[in-house]
Amino acid sequence: xxxxxxxxxxxxxxxxxxxxxxxxxxxxxxxxxxxxxxxxxxxxxxxxxxxxxxxxxxxxxxxxxxxxxxxxxxxxxxxxxxxxxxxxxxxxxxxxxxxxxxxxxxxxxxxxxxxxxxxxxxxxxxxxxxxxxxxxxxxxxxxxxxxxxxxxxxxxxxxxxxxxxxxxxxxxxxxxxxxxxxxxxxxxxxxxxxxxxxxxxxxxxxxxxxxxxxxxxxxxxxxxxxxxxxxxxxxxxxxxxxxxxxxxxxxxxxxxxxxxxxxxxxxxxxxxxxxxxxxxxxxxxxxxxxxxxxxxxxxxxxxxxxxxxxxxxxxxxxxxxxxxxxxxxxxxxxxxxxxxxxxxxxxxxxxxxxxxxxxxxxxxxxxxxxxxxxxxxxxxxxxxxxxxxxxxxxxxxxxxxxxxxxxxxxxxxxxxxxxxxxxxxxxxxxxxxxxxxxxxxxxxxxxxxxxxxxxxxxxxxxxxxxxxxxxxxxxxxxxxxxxxxxxxxxxxxxxxxxxxxxxxxxxxxxxxxxxxxxxxxxxxxxxxxxxxxxxxxxxxxxxxxxxxxxxxxxxxxxxxxxxxxxxxxxxxxxxxxxxxxxxxxxxxxxxxxxxxxxxxxxxxxxxxxxxxxxxxxxxxxxxxxxxxxxxxxxxxxxxxxxxxxxxxxxxxxxxxxxxxxxxxxxxxxxxxxxxxxxxxxxxxxxxxxxxxxxxxxxxxxxxxxxxxxxxxxxxxxxxxxxxxxxxxxxxxxxxxxxxxxxxxxxxxxxxxxxxxxxxxxxxxxxxxxxxxxxxxxxxxxxxxxxxxxxxxxxxxxxxxxxxxxxxxxxxxxxxxxxxxxxxxxxxxxxxxxxxxxxxxxxxxxxxxxxxxxxxxxxxxxxxxxxxxxxxxxxxxxxxxxxxxxxxxxxxxxxxxxxxxxxxx
Numbered sequence: 001x002x003x004x005x006x007x008x009x010x011x012x013x014x015x016x017x018x019x020x021x022x023x024x025x026x027x028x029x030x031x032x033x034x035x036x037x038x039x040x041x042x043x044x045x046x047x048x049x050x051x052x053x054x055x056x057x058x059x060x061x062x063x064x065x066x067x068x069x070x071x072x073x074x075x076x077x078x079x080x081x082x083x084x085x086x087x088x089x090x091x092x093x094x095x096x097x098x099x100x101x102x103x104x105x106x107x108x109x110x111x112x113x114x115x116x117x118x119x120x121x122x123x124x125x126x127x128x129x130x131x132x133x134x135x136x137x138x139x140x141x142x143x144x145x146x147x148x149x150x151x152x153x154x155x156x157x158x159x160x161x162x163x164x165x166x167x168x169x170x171x172x173x174x175x176x177x178x179x180x181x182x183x184x185x186x187x188x189x190x191x192x193x194x195x196x197x198x199x200x201x202x203x204x205x206x207x208x209x210x211x212x213x214x215x216x217x218x219x220x221x222x223x224x225x226x227x228x229x230x231x232x233x234x235x236x237x238x239x240x241x242x243x244x245x246x247x248x249x250x251x252x253x254x255x256x257x258x259x260x261x262x263x264x265x266x267x268x269x270x271x272x273x274x275x276x277x278x279x280x281x282x283x284x285x286x287x288x289x290x291x292x293x294x295x296x297x298x299x300x301x302x303x304x305x306x307x308x309x310x311x312x313x314x315x316x317x318x319x320x321x322x323x324x325x326x327x328x329x330x331x332x333x334x335x336x337x338x339x340x341x342x343x344x345x346x347x348x349x350x351x352x353x354x355x356x357x358x359x360x361x362x363x364x365x366x367x368x369x370x371x372x373x374x375x376x377x378x379x380x381x382x383x384x385x386x387x388x389x390x391x392x393x394x395x396x397x398x399x400x401x402x403x404x405x406x407x408x409x410x411x412x413x414x415x416x417x418x419x420x421x422x423x424x425x426x427x428x429x430x431x432x433x434x435x436x437x438x439x440x441x442x443x444x445x446x447x448x449x450x451x452x453x454x455x456x457x458x459x460x461x462x463x464x465x466x467x468x469x470x471x472x473x474x475x476x477x478x479x480x481x482x483x484x485x486x487x488x489x490x491x492x493x494x495x496x497x498x499x500x501x502x503x504x505x506x507x508x509x510x511x512x513x514x515x516x517x518x519x520x521x522x523x524x525x526x527x528x529x530x531x532x533x534x535x536x537x538x539x540x541x542x543x544x545x546x547x548x549x550x551x552x553x554x555x556x557x558x559x560x561x562x563x564x565x566x567x568x569x570x571x572x573x574x575x576x577x578x579x580x581x582x583x584x585x586x587x588x589x590x591x592x593x594x595x596x597x598x599x600x601x602x603x604x605x606x607x608x609x610x611x612x613x614x615x616x617x618x619x620x621x622x623x624x625x626x627x628x629x630x631x632x633x634x635x636x637x638x639x640x641x642x643x644x645x646x647x648x649x650x651x652x653x654x655x656x657x658x659x660x661x662x663x664x665x666x667x668x669x670x671x672x673x674x675x676x677x678x679x680x681x682x683x684x685x686x687x688x689x690x691x692x693x694x695x696x697x698x699x700x701x702x703x704x705x706x707x708x709x710x711x712x713x714x715x716x717x718x719x720x721x722x723x724x725x726x727x728x729x730x731x732x733x734x735x736x737x738x739x740x741x742x743x744x745x746x747x748x749x750x751x752x753x754x755x756x757x758x759x760x761x762x763x764x765x766x767x768x769x770x771x772x773x774x775x776x777x778x779x780x781x782x783x784x785x786x787x788x789x790x791x792x793x794x795x796x797x798x799x800x801x802x803x804x805x806x807x808x809x810x811x812x813x814x815x816x817x818x819x820x821x822x823x824x825x826x827x828x829x830x831x832x833x834x835x836x837x838x839x840x841x842x843x844x845x846x847x848x849x850x851x852x853x854x855x856x857x858x859x860x861x862x863x864x865x866x867x868x869x870x871x872x873x874x875x876x877x878x879x880x881x882x883x884x885x886x887x888x889x890x891x892x893x894x895x896x897x898x899x900x901x902x903x904x
Contacts, residue, residue: 082160086168090123094164097157101146130169134846137165142726142826143805144771166853170846178847179498179881185223185485185841187512188213190555192483194517194548196239199437200247201405203261208339209239217843218834219559221512224842240477248470252414253400255392258291262386265289265359271677276386278308279361280628281318281334287386288358296351297394303329303344303357306385309336314380317364324348324357333364336382347395359386381627409433409473415465422465426454430472438481439508439518440488450475485512489882498881503527509879513839514543514870516551540871544645556838557641560722560831561694565703566634573625575708576784579618586615624669625785630702632666632680633786637699639680644866651831651864652824655723656693656816658685669698671788690788693816695719695779698786705784712752712776719775724823725830728768749793753777774801778815828859835869840878851876 082089098117104110107118117136120126126133139145140161146152153161166172187195193206210232216225265276265287276287293299303322317335321328322344330344361384402410410429416422430450434442450472458468476482487505501509507527511519519527523539526532532539543549558564574580589611604612639661644653662683667675670691675683685691694700704714721727780797783789791797799811807822809815819827832855833844844852855872862868873879 082164082167086164087123087127089164090120090126090168093160094126097153097161101151101153104150127168130171130846133165133169134849137162137849138726141829142724144726148804148806162853166850170849172847172850174850176498177850177877179877179879179883180840180845180847181842182487182882183223183842185221186226186228186483187485188221188226190551191221191512191516192239194515194551196243196477198517198520200243201408202243202247204239204243204246206239209235209242215559217837219556219838221516221555221838222841222843236483237474237478240474243477244470244474247405248409248466248473249403249406250467250470251403251464252406252466254403255395255397256399256401257390257392257404259404260289260291260386260389262388264389265357265386268358269678271679273679276359279359279384279386281361281382281384282316282363283628284362286358286360288356289389290354290356291391292354293350293352293391293393295394295397297349297396299348299350299391299393300395301329301346301348301357302388302390302392304387304389305342305344305359306387307334307337307340307342308383308385309338310380310382312380314382316382318382318384319362319364320384321360322357323360325355329357334382334384336380341387350393357389359384409469410466419459422458423451423455426451426458426465426469426472429469430454430476433473434476436518436524437476438479438486440481440486440504487882489884492884494884496884498877499884500533500880501882503530503532506880507532509839510539510543510874513874513879514540514552515546515548516555517548536874537871540874541867544867544870549645550642553638553642553645556835557638560834560838561637561641561700562703562718562722563634563637563699566699567627567630569630569702569705570707571625571702571705571784572707573622573785577622579622583615583618586611586618624665629665629669632663633669633698633702635663635680636661636666637694637697640694640697643682648865648867651828651859651866651869652820654694655827656820658689658692659683660685660691660697666698669785669787690781690812694723695816696782696786696812698782701779701782701786702784708784710752710780710782710784712780713769713772714776715779716772716774716776720771722834723819723830724826725833726771726826728771751792751795751797752780753798771804774803775815777801778809778812781812824864825856825860828856828864832856832859832869832873835873836876836878839873848878851878 082093098107102117105112106115115135120129136145140153140158167174172178189206189210189212192210193204196202196204196206213220214225214227216222220226262277263275266289267274268286268288272285274285274287276289279285279287301324305320314336317333320332320334322330329346332342402413411432412425416425427447431442431447434446434450453475454468454472456468457463457471458465485508487501487508489499489505490502492499500506504524504527507519507523511517511523522542523532526535526539572580574583593608641654643649643661644651659682661680662670662672662675663678663680664676665678667673667683672683672686672689672691675681690696700718701710701715704718705711706714717728778799778801780792780799781788781790789797800809801815802808803818805822807818809818829852832852833848836848836852837843855869855876858868858872859865
């Protein structure tokens, strides 16, 4: 019935009144929704039916509005343009779509998930809430909304909403997109170490002096997370003095000297890529280094070695033999220690030509096993390091040379004698060095202050010109202009909102993005000539091909895919491999044995011998999960991504492919035969193998597991966050622990699938677990160590599932294929956002959506090639531009920081 207070609606069968058209449309929608509800709760069906009369009244009211609208608005081709009037377009273009697909649960008085879409009283109000619409857009793009049992938006409808959200609430100008906020960013620990090595030419281990950096948005180079404390500033000053003392020569000429570090000593085995930087004391290893001498004479040889050990004590011992030209120079039995330095010196009479120094490490086997420790749970280690080796000579020579690194800092053969010339020379040196260190131009006032510091030192008795310059370099390395990445914009129209960063700043952005280090001479040279932008594609190709791009793999991939966490993954192999109870029984047996029992091996009863043999067998199996295996697990992922990057194959190979990277130890762990040696190499996987792609690599499977079991929830969250880019919200604090559901199964040990099914019965948990659990359960055939299994607690594993978007799969093979074929755009969007965060040092904002869309379109058009992704990020507005309004603010920040660091 039409309410009495509304006018009577005349109509004919041929030309029904618009109100009746609208009523019929709503009735059809309601009928479709009710007819699809066998999977929904009964009360929800009743709620929809009971609202039909309310909808009828709403339809009639809306018809009155429609009847008085200008006819031009009713003609589809003449709706208000989103581009010209997004406020009006909200009412004409967007509201009808939301009414059809969304208001059933999020409008007309309904507020499922406390989310209301019809809350806005006008288009102007709707356009003023970008965060709300960002949330809407993310859920629509992820396929989370509308629910799987509801009609989906047509592509043109989805495109219309996306365009309106970007042009309306987000206020994006496609022709001049906002590059987003900027801030002064401190170098993180890794960037600092790489920069010091590039700038100063010395090896420096930043991890020994600086604590790990905090992370923001998943990365430790994000400005908001890189805080500065007085203690950290003090450490920077200590580091500046230590580095300068090691790198900057303090005299003009010395006796010739060769210096080597641990990485210079390579394994003698062709199947190994071990170096003298870190040698496992529990494995037999030989590393060596050959070098050439130009003259006969007496040479002073200095060898420094270090002992390292895990946090927990390890009783293992190892024997080290150092040979020089095949003759034993020294031998030592070493063991657990932390950073203990031992030095050996000798004088050798050598002819000119090639010479060789080697180190042979063998584990020490105890003569008896009286002290055999059955309580040893493994997980500890001992390591040996070739810390440094120097060969100085010939000692009797008069042909002195500049010290190592001299030409890096000093441009003349010797400093001048007169005070004026010395001061000018110091200014030349320090301006050149500070320009590189500050990654930008240095004003004359700053140079003058640095020269004053140098002069105050080298004019003192017993001090050299070089030591004075070194003191000024300490001030440079402790300066905020070195420690912080301070950028500036090119001169531009003051009325413009955004401007390109200048080319020196662009060079710095490029180098810290791809190398996690300062720009090299070629980048700086092009930037100073104003030619970097015009040569950008060639420079990006050069930088990606450079060995320094390994830092990109270690830092971006290491955090995006969490391979950094593998070595310290807290997974108990005793429990995972099923030996925990048996080992405990053996330990209890061991406690009952009398002292000296193992000395009388010949008298040992057969039963006791069998127990001892069994213990050793279990330990051999469990001990395979050592630090070397964990390093191989990390390297598999790193080298896999590096292969995709350097060979420019599709990023979709990261989701599913028929190859991976293995060495013998990891291949054995995976049960893949025919792989020998310690070197990682590309391996074609057997037909039908479940491996291939990131999801089946042990790195991801380990870091998303609990110490004693797998975690489908963590694995599902990992995929949502790092692969699909649709992270679930944090769990409410009142959510019960998963194990609490086990009481429902009595004495029987339930599978994780069964526990999760009970857990999802709680309405508070159901919506998020519907997204996470199918993804995580698909990986249940892989245990917490990444090894394949068929059962869990004696029950067959059931990896099949259904995604929240409605697709079904039977196992991990089908899931990987489904993600590659149906969710490529989701993956492109996710990796684009992750890479942008890493590149620009801040989290994504709604103003970045258009930038992300542009990059995703390029990836889709180019088969997801990695080079397309990197170049598109570099070409993007957030990377190339900055807000003009922030330039003065940034300069003020830099000035404040600099003044705070004066006198250091």
